[in-house]
Amino acid sequence: MISIQCFASQVNFLDPALTKDGQPYGPYRFKEIVKQCYIISTKCNTSYTDLLNITPVERDYLFEFIMEELRETQKLTQQRLKKANLG
Numbered sequence: 437m438i439s440i441q442c443f444a445s446q447v448n449f450l451d452p453a454l455t456k457d458g459q460p461y462g463p464y465r466f467k468e469i470v471k472q473c474y475i476i477s478t479k480c481n482t483s484y485t486d487l488l489n490i491t492p493v494e495r496d497y498l499f500e501f502i503m504e505e506l507r508e509t510q511k512l513t514q515q516r517l518k519k520a521n522l523g
Contacts (some may be wrong), residue, residue: 472499 452461473487476498487495 469495472496475499475502 451465455461455464472495473484476482476495477484477487479502480498490498
């Protein structure tokens with residue numbers, strides 16, 4: 437009797453098996469995705485479950501835009517604090 441696997445592999449060959457420090461990559465990446473969805477959901481006032489329906493590219497873009505905005509806000513805040521301390 438020949439056994440044929442009917443289901444696709446659950447391992448993504450594009451992702452590494454381990455992180456740089458030797459930990460399994462899957463749980464690490466899952467935590468990153470959950471964190472991204474959490475941040476997007478809080479900054480965009482949308483539900484976490486709605487974000488599960490967007491594509492990974494959309495999620496990455498939204499996260500990137502939010503992080504750019506936060507960095508810019510932090511930069512402006514630091515500039516204003518410097519001006520306030522000098523004046």
